[in-house]
Amino acid sequence: MTLDSPPADGGLRDRKKRRTRTALATAALRLVAEHGLDQVTVEEISAAADVSSRTFFNYFPSKDDALVGDQAALNGRFVARLAEVPPEVPALAAVRAALGEVIEELQEDRELWLLRMDVVMRNPALLPRLIAAGAEAERALTDVVAARVGVPADHGFPALLTTVTGAAFRVAALRWAATAGARPLADLVDEAFDALAAGLPDPGPAPEFHPSRTPS
Amino acid sequence: MTLDSPPADGGLRDRKKRRTRTALATAALRLVAEHGLDQVTVEEISAAADVSSRTFFNYFPSKDDALVGDQAALNGRFVARLAEVPPEVPALAAVRAALGEVIEELQEDRELWLLRMDVVMRNPALLPRLIAAGAEAERALTDVVAARVGVPADHGFPALLTTVTGAAFRVAALRWAATAGARPLADLVDEAFDALAAGLPDPGPAPEFHPSRTPS
DNA sequence: CGAAACTTTGCACAGTCTGCAAGATCGCCT
DNA sequence: AGGCGATCTTGCAGACTGTGCAAAGTTTCG
DSSP states (O other), rough: OOOOOOOTTTOOHHHHHHHHHHHHHHHHHHHHHHHOOOGOOHHHHHHTSOOOOOHHHHOSSSSSHHHHOOHHHHHHHHHHHHSOOTTTSHHHHHHHHHHHHHEEEHHHHHHHHHHHHHHHHHOOGGGHHHHHHHHHHHHHHHHHHHHHHOOOOOOSHHHHHHHHHHHHHHHHHHHHHTTTSOOHHHHHHHHHHHHTTTTOOOOOSSSSSSOOOOOO | OOOOOOOOOHHHHHHHHHHHHHHHHHHHHHHHHHHHHOOOOOHOOOOOTTSSHHHHHHHSHHHHHHHHHHHHHHHHHHHHHHHOTTTTTTTTHHHHHHHHHHHHHHHHHHHHHHHHHHHHOOGGGGGHHHHHHHHHHHHHHHHHHHHHHTTTTTOOOHHEEEEEHHHHHHHHHHHHTTTTOOSOHHHHHHHHHHHOOOTTOOSSSSSOOOOOOOOO
């Protein structure tokens, strides 16, 4: 009978778990950032977080997962936000709007995400993992988009939109990290989505006129 | 030993290597298609190809690599094709044109690629690997695009274009396999690129109507 | 306090992947 | 032929990832 009062936020047990989880994740990021992915073992990460290596696998199913973070949760929130955008808004704009709120979340853990992106860039083997995490929720996202624009399931548009926008966001995020966050992530995402909405035209000397581009 | 096949195109040794390589790759695909990725070990694959498991790793750096195939070579040829497209052609159209020739190559091994895509879809853990293979050559591709449109290295356009087109192609390829190749891959790719060039507009309720809108 | 629930940990084990050192095979040259 | 060098295969030892299981050690709650 006494099995449903887990103090999800106030209990000591829960706090300990959260602390251990972030300790493992940050230790992993720090070590890999310094020594490289292949030069760091789970045992070293666990030692740095003061737990056994067996415990590591109680928290993360693999070494990579500790590095790329909980993308699934992020994606879940993103889908929820997308569902809130009024249906009249075109799909691309809707995704963009929903993404705006996700970006704000990332800003709250700015340093962590910058480090994470840095690690991913320096260890390309992780890039697939980053994408894979998104790929799972991508199906849910695809369904939402399909319902939104009202097309049959065999239509290619929803899948195209989700993977393409995902790719665009990833590029923006990596670019963000490449410059150590000098330009706001929101700017880079806007730029990418503007290009997408315009049909990916060649940049460079425009035939007629330039959009507002401050003279350097 | 009866010898009736003198060194035709590469010598007996080369032919043997090629045979072993394809034997391993096809055995891997066949076994995984039937039993699932986790239920097939390298040892079983090697046995099916009549070599030792150690030899397997002389041919492929990992189990997954035997399944996703030599994407690097494919990508290399793609980059070469792209360089041949006249510089006046806008980047998006140029990529599309170069892709057309790659598609023809895939058609030559139609069954193999259909099986491969089928295996990837049924074993999502492989999807990242598929993307990873492309990600490596993506940098080279990014350079070609950057030179093509003549933008500075810190510009985001080349990276955006390459990852987005890569994603679009992947979606088309998976969709192709999902229908067992009923529609030509070229059609699906065209459809995706048309949508990209148009800025990903909502595919509104077209002039054609849907006879049944109720789910039952 | 004491029982129940949960977490950590050690241990054993399967599987992937890498060096290394034979041994077998092939290509080539005299 | 015959043999030498290059290449390929194989077995073996070993490191590392990841999982199942049962014995501790904690936390929670009555």
